[in-house]
Amino acid sequence: MKKRIPYYWLCQIGGWSAFILVYIFFYLTLRTGIQPSFYKMLVSEALVGFVITHVMRVVILESRLVDRPVNEQVMYIILISIVFTLIYGSTTAQVEEWMGIESEKQRQLSFLNKVIRISLGYFFIIIVWNLIYFAYHYVVRTRQAQLDKIRLESLVKELELKTIKSHINPHFIFNALNSIRALIDENPNRARNAITELSNILRSSMQAEKVETVPFERELGIVKDYLALEYIRFEDRLKIEYQIDEDTLDQPVPPMMLQTLVENAIKHGIGKQIHGGVVRVISDFKENCHEMVVLNTGHLNGHVQEGDGFGLFSTKNRLQLLFGEKANFEIKQVGSDLVEARILIPVEIK
Template identity: 55%
Template sequence: MKPSLSRYWTFQLLGWGVFALINIFFSLVFNMFSTRMLFRLVFFVEIGILFTHLMREVIHKVGLLMRKLQHQIVIFIMLTIIFGLLWALVQTPFEIICDLRSGANKDKPFHMLFIINFSMVLPLFLIWNLIYFMYHYVQKSRKQQMDTIKLEALVKELELKTIKAHINPHFIFNALNGIRSLIDLDPPRARRAVTELSNILRSSLSAEKGETIAFKDELRIVKDYLALEHMRFEDRLRIDYKVDDATLNQPVPPMMLQTLVENAIKHGISKQVAGGIVEVTSDYKDNFHELIVRNSGVFNGGTSKSGGFGLSSTRDRLQLLYGEKARFEIRQAEPEVVEARVLIPLN
């Protein structure tokens, strides 16, 4: 592998190189170019690189970039002045000894030449420090933003996993209660119910692998669940599907529709003496995938007792996955019909 310059040395050499070229250009334009001028410029650039590099070492040594912003500004100004004085202290005697003074500066005493050199290099060091400071400030801000994004993604992942961990035990508990009620009354139906439950568990375990699944897979879970519940409620439960086949491949949060259907059974159908209907609708509306679960019953206003963890988890998952773009509401659509409606933005 060929050795390559670091980003710092690339910018360092490029910056001072541009400075040297600008000086040469203007010396040619104003007919001031000479061997003396070129020699002085080369020395100027060399010690400029040396002193700015030493200044960088001091910045890293004292951990300046890790301090508060106010402290950084004050110390950067102090470093600029100190290294400007040191630079002038080296440049001035060199010019005198090597007889590199020209024009009006040729006969000036040491202290005057020192002041001139200091006032000349101070703006350069100030610009160098300003660029260095701003570069690292921007880099630090970008790193903090990336760390924040990674942290938010990690929190989102953990929250989604936590929500899923709550959903599955909640569903299993209700399903097992349904099977229990069938064991003594109708063992063959109970066995079929166990088969339905195993299908649901197998599907739900597969759903855990991603943040979303195809709607057709989610619908399969719902159909298994409703088939199981139909064994428990028999003629008290009527089921109607209004599904646009074009929506079957749309991604949806796993177990979300099943949660809404489970909520419709638990808080709607099971409380109706005559039972009722559960209607599942999937269609496109504007730029959304619309999912609707309607059930016979009375909505009591969305208290925690009515919705429990299921409805809150639906809101939480939609918020985490889609932000403000997704919508969810549950309401009394008709005097005896409760409607849960989800709008998922299309990609």
């Protein structure tokens, strides 16, 4: 199968070919006299322009200027156009002088005057090239953002259904109701609180599709309700610890994400230990990221380690769609009987 030529090279070749044809048209129709080296000068200027604009593209990409905010891009478009127009003018002047194709009028000018004259004549072409290039990337980025938003909405809706059917599953509800029933006679106040906790969890799972992020404080409240219900079932077999930096409470996090990891810790960790174990929830800042960690007693099995479970798969996808490559999720064995699930979410510096 033949490889297609990238659109960039097609546009470069087509654009500078059009540049040559337009100048030939005006030369043939509007000329006031014959210029002996016109065609050589035109081709040399087009070739220099082809190379200079390609180098300019490399600088733009390496500097990631197309990823900057639009208001900053305008400033960079003007600045980089001026710089590369001067480079274009000096290079063209040197090439024409070396080839001996300068007009009589040009030979009488100093090198600096030649550069200024050529630069003024071609500044418009360079800045139009930049405007087209930046506009193309803006359109592509906007389109990609729209596609990511659609994918995210679809994933969140799927997450809600999976959460209701699987993560907040009938077994958990059944166990919670059994625990509450056992408390009704011996501890009515705790039973009432447990019903409130179960209601909060179910309400939160039903509303997961409506927002992309919630304050960490709200997500932590759901986790505490969930662990409080599980404590009724496990009693002294479950030890719960929190290490929360209060400054992280207002940080935005995807709804039900931390709860999913905590439930995974209970299901695959504590639930499989005869003597139970500990679940530790940590929230802190690490460099420019909000770090959330769930530690639990247990061992990774192959299924969890490969990340095939829906909860872990959705965690990775949601983080990538919401926060891009700067976000990270990993789950690993950090001790002989301790598993760590870690989420890093970039913090916007205001």
